[in-house]
Amino acid sequence: METTIVKKFKNINLKVENRVAYIAINNPPANAMSSQTVSGLSASIDYVASEPEVKVIVITGEGKFFVxxxxxxxxxxxxxxxxxxxxLSVDAQAVLNKIEQLKKPVIAAINGACLGGGLELAMSCHMRIAADEAKLGQPELNLGLIPGFGGTQRLARLTNKSKALEIILTGQFIGGKEAEYIGLVNKSVPLAELMDEAKQLAEAIALNKSQPSVAATIEAVNKGLETTLDEGLEIEADLWAQLFTTEDMKEGVNAFIEKRKAEFKDK
Structure with a gap:
């Protein structure tokens, strides 16, 4: 596989292959979410947001830790x-909000310890795949704190109120399989298969789907969760209508009628 782009930011390694950007947190020994790491992450997200070669992003950690x-x-x-x-809280929340609101899908590939700010980072991504061996948790109460980078809000939304309270109040860690069972991650696989699984998911989107419809999907789901059902349906209808003016929608419909594979140009 040809690497088309390789870049470095503060505590961040980035490479692009097959329209997928792989962002790796690199702040040994434990890939802590320091202020420099948050700054580098923010810069790398700005880069992939504006780089037309990138259609999907995978975030993982270098070494044995996620974050x-x-x-x-x-x-x-x-x-x-x-x-x-x-x-400290607001600055980190702003970067994680930027990830969540990105119009390109972001997948967390959780390769190891994913705790505190690490889990909050993973939860800001649109999808999550965990290694079976990974440990996930919000241990901030052990410091006399609460999660401050979005954990109290996203964990309850991704699982449920009582499970979120249990995880936060006890500070206990859960493995990848339990995280999958409670809906915190999409899937849990053996560590040796993690990056291949993330790559398959990312490339299934990057190499086969139209960017305007991908962006519209993320916008519809994100905005819809913040409104009533009726308001969400209106958002969906508006975005659906806008796609009728795109070249890719016409190509997709014509390809279906002509029984051929669509050749999307992300326009």
Missing amino acids: AGADIKEFVPAFDSEEKGKA
């Missing part, structure tokens, strides 16, 4: 300051 949490040492300067504490 084992925030950089706890960075909390010390915020002692006795609500303002500094809130800045």
Whole structure:
């Protein structure tokens, strides 16, 4: 497989293959979500958002960790300051919101410990595949804190209120299979198969689907979850209608009628 693009950001390695960008967190020993890592992640997301060669993104961790949490040492300067504490939360939330709102699908490939800020990062992605051996959890209460990068909100939305409270209040870790069972991840596979599984999912979208319809799907689901059903249906109808003006929609319909594979141009 030919690598078309290779780039580096702060604590981030990025490569693009077959229209898929692979973003790897690289902040040893545990890939902590330090302020530098958050900055590098933000820059890498800005890059893939604007790079037309990229249609799908996979986020994973270098080495044995996905992301084992925030950089706890960075909390010390915020002692006795609500303002500094809130800045730590809001700055990280902004980057994770950027991922969630991206018009290109983002898949978390959870290769190891995925704790605290790491799980919050994974939950901001549109889909998640975990290694069976991975450990997922929100242990912030052990520090006298609560999850601050979106964990209290996304975990309840992805699972349910009582399961989210159990995971957060106990701080206990769960494995990939249990995460799949409760709906926290789409699928759990042996670690040796993880990146192949993520690649297959990413390329199934990147190499076969039209970017305008992919973007519209993400927008419809994201916005719909924030509204009533009636409002969500209106959003869906508007986006459906807009796609009738795209070249790809005409190509897709004509290809179906002519019994051939559609050749989408992402227009």
